[in-house]
Amino acid sequence: MSIDLEAKLRGKREETKANNRQAIIDAARLVFAELGYGATTVRDIIRATELASGTFYNYFKSKEEVYQALRDETALRVRPRLRAERIRARNFEEFISGSFRTFFDFVKNDQATFATMRRNQELQHVRIDTPEVVAGFDELRADLEVAMANGMMPAIDSDLLMAAMVGVAFEVANHMLVRSDVSVDDAARFATALFLGGLPALPKKGAGKKR
Amino acid sequence: MSIDLEAKLRGKREETKANNRQAIIDAARLVFAELGYGATTVRDIIRATELASGTFYNYFKSKEEVYQALRDETALRVRPRLRAERIRARNFEEFISGSFRTFFDFVKNDQATFATMRRNQELQHVRIDTPEVVAGFDELRADLEVAMANGMMPAIDSDLLMAAMVGVAFEVANHMLVRSDVSVDDAARFATALFLGGLPALPKKGAGKKR
DNA sequence: TCAGAAGTTGACGCGGCGTCATGAATTGTT
DNA sequence: AACAATTCATGACGCCGCGTCAACTTCTGA
Numbered sequence A, B: 001m002s003i004d005l006e007a008k009l010r011g012k013r014e015e016t017k018a019n020n021r022q023a024i025i026d027a028a029r030l031v032f033a034e035l036g037y038g039a040t041t042v043r044d045i046i047r048a049t050e051l052a053s054g055t056f057y058n059y060f061k062s063k064e065e066v067y068q069a070l071r072d073e074t075a076l077r078v079r080p081r082l083r084a085e086r087i088r089a090r091n092f093e094e095f096i097s098g099s100f101r102t103f104f105d106f107v108k109n110d111q112a113t114f115a116t117m118r119r120n121q122e123l124q125h126v127r128i129d130t131p132e133v134v135a136g137f138d139e140l141r142a143d144l145e146v147a148m149a150n151g152m153m154p155a156i157d158s159d160l161l162m163a164a165m166v167g168v169a170f171e172v173a174n175h176m177l178v179r180s181d182v183s184v185d186d187a188a189r190f191a192t193a194l195f196l197g198g199l200p201a202l203p204k205k206g207a208g209k210k211r
Numbered sequence C: 001t002c003a004g005a006a007g008t009t010g011a012c013g014c015g016g017c018g019t020c021a022t023g024a025a026t027t028g029t030t
Numbered sequence D: 001a002a003c004a005a006t007t008c009a010t011g012a013c014g015c016c017g018c019g020t021c022a023a024c025t026t027c028t029g030a
Helices: A002-035 A042-047 A053-059 A063-088 A092-109 A111-119 A131-149 A158-178 A184-201 B002-035 B042-047 B053-059 B063-088 B092-109 B111-119 B131-149 B158-178 B184-201
Strands: none
Touching: A002 A042, A002 A053, A002 A063, A042 A053, A042 A063, A063 A092, A063 A131, A092 A131, A092 A158, A092 A184, A131 A158, A158 A184, A158 B158, A158 B184, A184 B158, A184 B184, B002 B042, B002 B053, B002 B063, B042 B053, B042 B063, B063 B092, B063 B131, B092 B131, B092 B158, B092 B184, B131 B158, B158 B184
């Protein structure tokens, strides 16, 4: 059977390590959803598992770290999609609208993940910086810079542009989830129009700097 | 002396209550700055004070609540400024640029407060929802609606527009603080240009809705 | 078959949590 | 001025979660 196969390939030790880690993550997802992030303790998580309390610390330093792992799993699912969407883009309009639409679509469909998080009033917003998430931002900025180099769009401070896009994306996504009358389409159209319209007006890089 | 005066006016009881509350808030500001939000305990806060541990709970339910109070103090300082700036505005350009400039200016000058917060990696971002802060957002939206009614700007989904402005404001503010080469002026110009340029392109309210 | 490595276990000491009985200080009343 | 009532500060207390660590079990490679 497949478990034996894996055991052969990876060794039993590696196998149970992976299983334990995943068991903790899965338990955490459940418990966070039930109790809310702030209220859950490491003990709650480990209790929802077959493992002993000490074992938790072989895998994570704290509940924060488990949360990050959860977050990273999510980010790992979106990033490739966003990346693909941007690479496919033939012009700036597609670049922008594709990015926003993909993101909002993900947030909406993956509401299971996000709703879990959003129940917790303590974790105030969708927006959180986990290394994976930050890496995703960096990818966006890199792609923006490529687009500028290709002449697809004017040369603008890519860092600020990225910041603005990220801010709009997360904040609008929040409102989309809260309000029933805002569809993915509405949200994407809104964000896209804002940036397509605003782009030509943005201060060009190198120019206008009073240095 | 003035303390006697206050005591006469407010009663000694009220007086010490106000003092204790403020002492706790001040101690919290200090301790948060020193240890970071996540690492500080209620005990740490109360220890930085002359009061006994039980007294803390006469004023706040948890460290979260003290943090909110801190946050509210800050929001209470910005809101009137933003409000005044928007009321003074004679056209949409002034409305937008005044709002952003005031906000970024505040963040920069009040870095003491914000830097304190930003040291804490756990509180991921400037952006947090405390009742005062939310009230500030609502004010912005209300003012946007007034501006639309006055014909200063086209009728747009004010909720989404507010969300976008808030997102850009906080995210760009973050980058402004992190990067030494972005001045308040740069940040304000960038955000203003984005919205002034994007506004005409935004989907008009009532139109285009496929309902 | 066995020695060493790797990893699991749960009991332990420490410290923070929120409560509550006690007592001190302030206020209002006669 | 004396007193009763009210308000509030105090800090000890029981509870629980924290992270550690010595003992033990399981796996691995020779």
